[in-house]
Amino acid sequence: MPTTSLSELVDELLSGIRPLPIVSAGVPVLRRPALPYDGQLAPDQLDRLLAAMRETMHSAPGVGLAAPQIGVPLRLAVIEDPAEVTAEVREARGRVPQPYRVLVNPVYEPIGDGRAAFFEGCLSIPGWAAVVSRPDRIRLRGQDETGRELDEEFTGWPARIVQHETDHLGGVLYLDLAETRSLSTAQAVSDYWSQPTPATAAHALGFPLRSATGATGAADDSGDTGATAP
Secondary structure: OOHHHHHHHHHHHHOOOOOOOOOOOOOHHHHOOOEOOOOOOOHHHHHHHHHHHHHHHHHOOOOEEEHHHHOOOEOEEEEEEOOOOOHHHHHHHOOOOEEEEEEEEEEEEEOOOOEEEEEEEEOOEEEEEEEEEEEOEEEEEEEOOOOOEEEEEEEHHHHHHHHHHHHHHOOOOHHHOEOHHHOEEHHHHHHHOOOOOOHHHHHHHOOOOOOOOOEEEEOOOOOOOOOOOO
16 A cells, blocks of 8 residues: 555544544454554654544553554554552453553564463454453564664563554454354353453353463453453
């Protein structure tokens, strides 16, 4: 896609309604690998886009948002999590506050063999959640909005948020990785599976908890602390 087309797309998006509309599953932009960001947008345009993404993430509410979720096929994402949860949930899920961060061209790789199983949801698949087993410790590399290189480790819930948003940039949705027997409406999760870990759900619904470390829990880009995830 030519740079001018991307610039025009972003200008049109930013001239529209706020918060920005979130693209739902089934729209092709969510299933195509996003383009590496290499300066296709003017600095002030990038700043305005990121500010609008942050506003949209807060409004949803959510703890992460990737550019394809607003129809922009660029490898950009924002994350932020106040982690306003109980001590029990914090311990079970490894959920700690994350400041506002911009991820540009992020990639991640697992560190070690540990995995954790969590309920996840997605702002692009509203009303549903399912359990996904993911690495519980990762190395993230990429840049921030200023071009500064990132090379950091994340664990627990923050690692899940980073993986979920980075997966969006590769055209991957959490349902691609989920235990299909765990698929539940958000209402069912609220009514039955709001425990700090999905162990009860696994037993009742008949799916395995694929967790090498024994850690389980629930996470999402929606920021719903009782049910779903980024």
